[in-house]
Amino acid sequence: MTKSPTNRHPQDVYTHPRISRRTAVQAGSVGLLGLGMNHITGLRTLAAENGATPPAQRARSVIYIFLSGGLAQHESFDPKPEAPDGVRGEFSSIATRTPGVSICEHLPRLAARSDKWALVRSLTHPYTGHSQGHLAMLTGRTPMPIGFDASKPKPTDWPSIAAIANRLMPRHNLPPVAVLPEPLIHREGRVIPGQFAGEMGSHWDPWIIGASAWNPTSYGAYPEFGFHFERGNENPKNWKFEAPNLMLPAGLEQRRLGDRMSLLGSLDSQVRDLERHASVQTFDRHRQQALSLLADPQVRRTIEVTEADPETQDRYGRNLFGWSLLMARNLVEAGVSLVQVNLGNNETWDTHEAAFPLLKDNLLPPTDRALAALLDDLSDRGLLDSTLIVMAGEFGRTPKVSKLPNSKLAGRDHWGPVQTVFFAGGGVRGGTVIGSSDALGGYPKSEAQTPENMAATIYESLGLPQSIVWKDAVDRPHNVYHGEPIAGLTG
Helix, strand or coil, X not given: CCCCCXXXXXXXXXXXXXXXXXXXXXXXXXXXXXXXXXXXXXXXXXXXXXXXXXXXXXXXXXXXXXXCCCCCCCCCCCCCCXXXXXXXXCCCEEECCCCCCEEECCCHHHHCCHHHEEEEEEECCCCCCHHHHHHHHHHCCCCCCCCCCCCCCXXXXXXXXXXXXXXXXXXXXXXXXXXXXXXXXXCCCCECCCCCCHHHCHHHCCXXXXXXXCCXXXXXXXXXEXXXXXXXXXXXXXXXXXXXXXXXXXXXXXXXXXXXHCCCCCHHHHHHHHHCXXXXXXXXXXXXXXXXXXXXXXXXXXXXXXXXXXXXXXXXCCCHHHHHHHHHHHHHHHCCCEEEEECCCCCCCCCCCCHHHHHHHHHXXXXXXXXXXXXXXXXXXXXXXXXXXXXXXCCEECCCCECCCCCCCCECCEECCCEEEEEEECCECCCCEECEECXXXXXXXXXXXXHHHHHHHHHHHCCCCCCCEEECCCCCEEECCCCCCCXXXXX
């Protein structure tokens, strides 16, 4: 059994060995984001290898944007301009391109593109705790697993949506799943549960592309939009988006990695020898093909987004949010099935205090810019119809605006009963609104949806049939679907 993680630096989550971008890209013996290089030519599906029904159709892609901390529905996609002062908040709403649909005034780019996206304004679960909400929304399972621990992931947790896709989607020359730009870890050291493979086994943990210089006190889309809740806007020089590092899944046996490293003593020595033409014959044919792939400059450009052309970086934003969504675009275009983008570390969207200036100045603008650029690029490249975009947090925020003790500026508390989930692409009917919240934005009024339904929508978009299962170590089948795809969202 894999040892549960302790509170430590994100590089050490589940004892992931960390490999530099240069080593992982150039040394084909370990491969980009995965070591199973025999999958390159065989195109075998892990679903079939592990007793699961293979995908029903040609798989499409999903980008799951996760707003850790909880996006306020009133200050984003479900404004309540007619509500009382203590509920309405400080922002105005603006009309979108879709008649009758209004959103927050600080999302003007998305408002102009409402023909490309849809909203579910009625997703609900019972949790107001961050850890419980994360697990529900990252796994698509509302009941907490037996032995759940809010302070750390456990091997008995439900597997995340990303882990299930990692196991069941086909592997070709690239892995089926990537998570970026960092794992979800609070500045207090708490590793957030719900983001790993749990009972499926840690060898199915999704791959993490670590591209953010993790800072224990930073929040937001740094470097240009850095802030601290208590101190306000900041711009420390050590907050940066780095050349990506690739973290091996925890369950990858150290012996297997050691065997490959021992071929030439170390990965660095392999790189040097390969560059001098020696030792290529020590690799089998599949690994030679992997080396050719990974030495390709196009593959490096997929993850080295800070080297993209200036115009592209400006459209997305030269910050954590923009670079992350640009990398997601590149990975989807390269064939990755599911990319989870964690927009904001340290539960960035947990706006208990100073909610209105932080959302206005630090959070909504970079999200609006980067997400609009992503929609445009996928559309222009002919990928939007085959790529589902989902954006959610672990919960919404309270209907009532309030202040924390000793806080000068107001915000909203945690609120599980209702949140709005954003959908785009992947056959989504643009301009559609599914469900509604009540007049105060506190509870579903119509067409209540669950995390299970959201997850089912993702799995259906990936081409996984509702009959699909995964099997554990003793060959017991586990259902993937625990709900129904959201009706009326696509078509």
